[in-house]
Amino acid sequence: MTALSANAQYSTPNTGVSWTLDDLVLNAPTAITLSNGVYTLSQDLTIAEDDAIIIDENTTLEINDGVLITVAGSFTADADEITITASDTENPFEGFRFEETSTGVFRNTTITYSGGIRVITGDFTMDSCTVSYNVAGEATGSAISFSTGSPVVSNSIFMFNDLPAFSSGANQEVSASLLNNYLEGNNQLNSNRPQINMGPGGTGVLRIIGNTIIGKPELTMVGGIAAASLLGNPNAVIIDNNIIQGNRYGITVVGANSSGFIRGNLIEDNNTQNNPNLGGSGISLSASGPATMDIVASNNQFRRNLWGITLIGSARINLGNNDPENFSEGGNIFAENGNGGQTYALYNNTPNMVYAMNNCWLEEGELTMENVENVITHQPDIATLGLVIYDPFGCTLSTPDLSIASPVMYPNPNNGTMSITTTLDGTATIYN
Incomplete structure (x- = not known):
């Protein structure tokens, strides 16, 4: 790509103008032209802090080699x-590049063959868009890289980008909402990064809900979802109702300050690297230091991963507990997760006790104490490991508790549009 300094540039006047592309053609004819219904931007464009550019008609904007739009x-x-x-x-x-002072909105927009979108503002919304075949450029971590706030990306398609679809920095707190998107074959460079590669959620909640994340066999280094707090920042997550198939691993959450929910996900065939020493878990939780991680996982389905669930260091998880004060319904289903001829539904490689009641440890075959014990690695196998409390177990035991199925509303605060996610079907009544 052409170096940024090689391009001429045009900046809007910063006088409060609200321009269309036609207005830009009139005011900056050397920067942007219109021919046969196609606009061509040939110079770097800066939209000044008090100005706005609005594209509200069906159109095509072509942008020349190395040109950057700064908002x-x-x-x-x-x-x-x-x-x-x-x-x-x-x-x-x-x-x-969306600066800290900016607002960005994309709807029904296809963005291809760019250097990505770097989002430094927290006021960013994308809905029903397609982002494909983008490379490393202004955004060096992913097709869209976030830095702060509560951006929302929903109902969009991300395919075959050189980098992951989404990312944020290890030292940046981003409580993004990534909702109902379709991801396939991102991180074509096959670096050791997942298709969704998020840092800590901070004081908000990182929501990854309803997405489909499909890997490719040749992308042996690319996982599904990561939410990591490597520097001790708070990391609250809700990872619900995603389909995660054919990646190096399914979901990983890292950091002792991590908390939240992993529910209703379909996690299958995440084994592309085929090296159990390096990955392949449906869910992997990792933490060091005090055992303060607090993750609840329920109603997930794990099939044909190298490991079902792995717990590392001081990681903690609630996989099912009938105690009313720590209730979790369980309801996780495990089938054919394993490597080296051994089935591994749960490997508790921590000294912590794990409650894992009301789960279906063998989707097919007879469920007995002996058979369940054979697919769980814990204290009876290695004395230094924590005990897993897995009884009662079964494939029809899980019964949702209405008293704990509170709805999740996001973003909050919002600019007039709010989503409500619940773990149960039903009717929500909103009173004004």
Whole structure:
């Protein structure tokens, strides 16, 4: 890609203007042109803090090699069908940079052959978009990299990007909502990063809900979801109702300050590296120091991973507990998870006791104490490991408790649009 300094640039006047692409053509004819219904941006564009660019009609914007759009004000692309792509797909444009003062909105927009979207603002929304075939450029960690706040990406498609789909830094607290997206074959460079590679959620909650995350056999280093607090930041997560298939691993949560829920996920065939010493878990939890991690996992399905669940260091999980004060319904299903000829539904490689009641440890075959014991590695196998309390067990034991199935509302605060997620079907009544 062309170096940024090689490009001329145009900045909007910072006088409160709200311009369309046609307005840009009139005011900056050397930077952007219109020909045969296609706009072409040939210079770096900066949208000043008090200004706005609005694309509200179906259109195509082509951007030249190495050109960067920097947004300090407001950028909105919202119509039925908008395409933003490189003028030459062999030479991607540099991408987008949304500064701390900016607002970004993308709806029904296809973004291809760029250097990604770097989001430094917390005021960013993307819905019903397609982001594919993007490379490392302005965003160096993922197709969209976040830095702060509570950005929302929903109902969108991310496929075959050189980097992961989403990321945030290890020292940046981002309580993003990643909702109902389809991800396939991201991180084409096959680096040791998952398709969703998030740092800590901070004082908010990181929500990864309803996504489909499909790997590729040749991408042997690429996992599904990671939510990591490597520097001790709070890391509250809700990872619910995702389909995670064919990656190096399914879900990993790292850090003793991590807490939250992993519920209702379908986690299958995450074994592409095929090295059980390096990965392959459906869920892997890892922590060091005090045993303060607090993850509840229920109603997940684990099939044909190298490991079902692995717990490392001081990690803690509640996989099912009938104590009313620590209730978790369990309801996790395990089938054919293993390596080296051994089945591993749960490997408790910590000294902590684990409650794991009301789970289906063998989806097929007879459920007996002996058979369940054979698929769980814990204190009876290695004396230094914590005990797993897995009785009662069964494949029809889980009964949801209405008293603990509280709805989740996000984002909160919001700008007029709010989503409500519940663990149960039913009716929600909102009073004004």
